[in-house]
Amino acid sequence: MNHHIIGIQFIPALSEEELIAIQTLAKVIWKEHYQPIIGLQQVEYMLDKFQSVEAMQSQILDGYYYFQICSDQALIGYLAYKIHENELFLSKIYLSKDARGKGYARTAINFLEGVAKQHSLFCIQLTVNKNNTNTIAAYEKIGFIKKEAVVMDIGNGFVMDDFVMEFTVDQ
Secondary structure, three states: OOEEEOOEEEEEOOOHHHHHHHHHHHHHHHHHHHHHHHOHHHHHHHHHHHOOHHHHHHHHHOOEEEEEEEEOOEEEEEEEEEEOOOOEEEEEEEEOHHHOOOOHHHHHHHHHHHHHHHOOOOEEEEEEEOOOHHHHHHHHHHOOEEEEEEEEEEEOOEEEEEEEEEEEOOO
16 A cells, blocks of 8 residues: 655555565665765665665564655655654664655655554654754654663674664554
8 A cells, every 4th residue: 555645655665676676776865865864885884785686575574564655656765664662663664865855754754654553652762863853853853752872782793882762652
């Protein structure tokens, strides 16, 4: 089922073709956005570990839902979430550079709020790199608040140094 809200669609990504499209977009977004924050080596490691087709297929088998974010039939971003016992965990939400600052992230959160309500969940939680200041500011503008700081070892000598942020879902 495709979900259509204000000119953008959230299309479940299940086929290998759809996941290849996400993998391709992820490479562009991550290299442009994260290389200045965490460096090329960690970007390439994380893309391989978390955003390769094989990694996404494994995550889907583990209960993650991937969606393409499309505007006028064009892929402009993607998101992935998992339903936890008490919250919806927003694992990934990425928009191409041209799609940022247009309210699409807010629309995506509205879409996720609907999913959370269907599952009687009271919050959406995510992690964001502590140095990703523009994104943190965007999340705060939408209504997320910082809950805690976490450092996670992701292997190969790399860590994710993040804030956990939370958004309360209106019931």
